Amino acid sequence: xxxxxxxxxxxxxxxxxxxxxxxxxxxxxxxxxxxxxxxxxxxxxxxxxxxxxxxxxxxxxxxxxxxxxxxxxxxxxxxxxxxxxxxxxxxxxxxxxxxxxxxxxxxxxxxxxxxxxxxxxxxxxxxxxxxxxxxxxxxxxxxxxxxxxxxxxxxxxxxxxxxxxxxxxxxxxxxxxxxxxxxxxxxxxxxxxxxxxxxxxxxxxxxxxxxxxxxxxxxxxxxxxxxxxxxxxxxxxxxxxxxxxxxxxxxxxxxxxxxxxxxxxxxxxxxxxxxxxxxxxxxxxxxxxxxxxxxxxxxxxxxxxxxxxxxxxxxxxxxxxxxxxxxxxxxxxxxxxxxxxxxxxxxxxxx
Amino acid sequence: xxxxxxxxxxxxxxxxxxxxxxxxxxxxxxxxxxxxxxxxxxxxxxxxxxxxxxxxxxxxxxxxxxxxxxxxxxxxxxxxxxxxxxxxxxxxxxxxxxxxxxxxxxxxxxxxxxxxxxxxxxxxxxxxxxxxxxxxxxxxxxxxxxxxxxxxxxxxxxxxxxxxxxxxxxxxxxxxxxxxxxxxxxxxxxxxxxxxxxxxxxxxxxxxxxxxxxxxxxxxxxxxxxxxxxxxxxxxxxxxxxxxxxxxxxxxxxxxxxxxxxxxxxxxxxxxxxxxxxxxxxxxxxxxxxxxxxxxxxxxxxxx
Numbered sequence: 001x002x003x004x005x006x007x008x009x010x011x012x013x014x015x016x017x018x019x020x021x022x023x024x025x026x027x028x029x030x031x032x033x034x035x036x037x038x039x040x041x042x043x044x045x046x047x048x049x050x051x052x053x054x055x056x057x058x059x060x061x062x063x064x065x066x067x068x069x070x071x072x073x074x075x076x077x078x079x080x081x082x083x084x085x086x087x088x089x090x091x092x093x094x095x096x097x098x099x100x101x102x103x104x105x106x107x108x109x110x111x112x113x114x115x116x117x118x119x120x121x122x123x124x125x126x127x128x129x130x131x132x133x134x135x136x137x138x139x140x141x142x143x144x145x146x147x148x149x150x151x152x153x154x155x156x157x158x159x160x161x162x163x164x165x166x167x168x169x170x171x172x173x174x175x176x177x178x179x180x181x182x183x184x185x186x187x188x189x190x191x192x193x194x195x196x197x198x199x200x201x202x203x204x205x206x207x208x209x210x211x212x213x214x215x216x217x218x219x220x221x222x223x224x225x226x227x228x229x230x231x232x233x234x235x236x237x238x239x240x241x242x243x244x245x246x247x248x249x250x251x252x253x254x255x256x257x258x259x260x261x262x263x264x265x266x267x268x269x270x271x272x273x274x275x276x277x278x279x280x281x282x283x284x285x286x287x288x289x290x291x292x293x294x295x296x297x298x299x300x301x302x303x304x305x306x307x308x309x310x311x312x313x314x315x316x317x318x319x320x321x322x323x324x325x326x327x328x329x330x331x332x333x334x335x336x337x338x339x340x341x342x343x344x345x346x347x348x349x350x351x
Numbered sequence: 352x353x354x355x356x357x358x359x360x361x362x363x364x365x366x367x368x369x370x371x372x373x374x375x376x377x378x379x380x381x382x383x384x385x386x387x388x389x390x391x392x393x394x395x396x397x398x399x400x401x402x403x404x405x406x407x408x409x410x411x412x413x414x415x416x417x418x419x420x421x422x423x424x425x426x427x428x429x430x431x432x433x434x435x436x437x438x439x440x441x442x443x444x445x446x447x448x449x450x451x452x453x454x455x456x457x458x459x460x461x462x463x464x465x466x467x468x469x470x471x472x473x474x475x476x477x478x479x480x481x482x483x484x485x486x487x488x489x490x491x492x493x494x495x496x497x498x499x500x501x502x503x504x505x506x507x508x509x510x511x512x513x514x515x516x517x518x519x520x521x522x523x524x525x526x527x528x529x530x531x532x533x534x535x536x537x538x539x540x541x542x543x544x545x546x547x548x549x550x551x552x553x554x555x556x557x558x559x560x561x562x563x564x565x566x567x568x569x570x571x572x573x574x575x576x577x578x579x580x581x582x583x584x585x586x587x588x589x590x591x592x593x594x595x596x597x598x599x600x601x602x603x604x605x606x607x608x609x610x611x612x613x614x615x616x617x618x619x620x621x622x623x624x625x626x627x628x629x630x631x632x633x634x635x636x637x638x639x640x641x642x643x644x645x646x647x648x649x650x651x652x653x654x655x
Contacts, residue, residue, distance in 0.1 A: 012550035025503040029495030049562035060506035062581045334422040336384040
């Protein structure tokens with residue numbers, strides 16, 4: 001890389017002396033968040049061009065905004081190398097292609113008299129055995145039925161569930177998007193595959209470590225790696241397409257082709273901070289007490305007002321939304337107010 | 352807390368703008384929940400604005416105050432004052448992501464934990480020797496988000512530690528571990544002084560952003576994706592910009608060298624990014640290329 005720059009130029013670049021005075025963390029943060037006024041930004045940029053230490057800091061701080069670890073995963077899992085979702089997606093596509101090719105080959109070799117095995121055994125085989133392990137011939141007509149039956153059966157390992165119950169049976173990285181919101185009391189997981197919708201209800205993963213967040217944060221909720229940990233929380237939607245809040249505060253939904261984020265509620269002036277998905281219900285909150293709800297996976301939206309005891313409406317920035325099921329949830333504002341509902345958002349009680 | 356009005360030294364209009372802002376934003380800032388009254392809030396704001404030199408005019412102050420992350424600032428100051436509910440809120444909101452950020456920066460669990468723990472100690476304030484507690488949160492000014500500020504502070508701490516650790520690392524140990532060392536300092540001995548002067552002058556004439564781009568890419572070896580993320584643009588934009596800047600620089604430096612009395616050939620040679628150790632190989636390669644298709648050697652072999 002260095003070879004592309006002429007030596008005199010490289011030397012001159014390296015010789016640039018940094019200022020004695022470094023920008024404060026506040027100023028560097030504003031720079032990273034692109035909030036500095038133009039004049040000040042030029043000063044900081046000029047300093048960064050000369051100061052390797054400050055460059056390290058801003059690049060580290062900027063890089064640390066990637067790939068938020070879902071707060072209900074234990075740190076041991078977080079310590080594993082993480083991939084960006086696009087990277088995971090490319091593997092998912094490759095795995096899907098492999099699966100299709102295998103399916104075609106199997107179809108050629110199938111005999112109508114052969115017993116149809118469970119697709120789950122194939123899934124398990126893929127998880128536990130090398131890819132070269134030859135799958136048992138399967139009758140395509142019975143695949144969907146068998147799969148439904150197999151995936152509807154209770155399982156005990158949430159980790160396995162997370163791994164195997166990816167959209168359309170495609171295996172994903174354990175830290176990849178699809179985490180589930182477990183309904184209260186739900187112990188079994190159900191998944192419908194080979195349909196447009198896939199919902200996963202897993203037993204509540206309650207693993208923690210010394211390095212894990214506090215118990216309050218361990219409440220399982222739908223999370224996938226966001227762009228910005230502060231501004232974003234992504235959810236696995238009912239249609240299996242994640243939601244996120246972009247770094248600049250827009251609510252976005254991954255397109256059907258999984259290659260483009262589409263802005264939702266674009267006409268709203270709200271700066272969104274958080275989105276939460278439980279089943280078909282999508283909740284999004286942001287500045288000025290704005291709280292939006294969709295009960296059809298984001299097709300239609302309604303604005304929800306949280307009435308205060310004084311007769312007004314909550315206007316604090318909504319920074320947290322948690323629902324244990326479509327009816328019961330809690331919303332918190334930046335000012336420290338907490339509101340709970342037990343009727344899907346029709347009424348709210350201050351906590 | 353606010354024994355003297357913080358707005359006293361300010362111009363009347365500036366003072367009025369501050370009061371107006373406080374009145375408007377007090378309730379939404381969450382200050383009341385954390386035991387900060389309006390006068391306290393005004394004191395905090397005028398201190399922050401004063402530090403950043405935005406108290407000259409009412410308009411300037413209004414713009415500056417509107418750009419602040421007020422809720423975060425209030426929370427940080429309340430924590431710094433030791434307000435219990437503020438700390439609960441802070442921990443609830445930032446504990447998880449602080450550890451995540453530490454991990455992303457340190458890329459190693461124990462180092463990340465150590466990094467996060469040390470920051471916690473600083474945030475809470477060290478109370479050794481019975482001295483008054485001074486929380487690091489006191490220095491947060493609300494110009495960026497509190498979460499971003501925490502990440503930056505973590506990154507700063509990590510860079511400080513990394514550099515000090517690197518200085519302490521035994522060279523023998525590193526060599527035993529199989530570490531390869533590259534030349535970190537540019538070899539200036541072979542560069543032409545005239546070329547250096549031209550390069551320095553042209554670099555200084557660049558926009559700050561262009562210089563940052565060059566330094567990040569060529570000196571720090573950051574990826575296009577990293578740079579693009581920092582600058583808030585697409586990777587391809589950075590790639591194009593980098594190409595444009597480097598090619599433009601080459602041309603201008605060459606031109607400057609010619610203007611200073613070099614011949615075009617000398618300028619081209621000075622711009623060559625070659626090491627003397629490579630020179631022999633390159634000359635040999637050039638000579639070979641001058642022999643058409645190695646015909647001479649073929650003929651010689653046939654005759655032989």
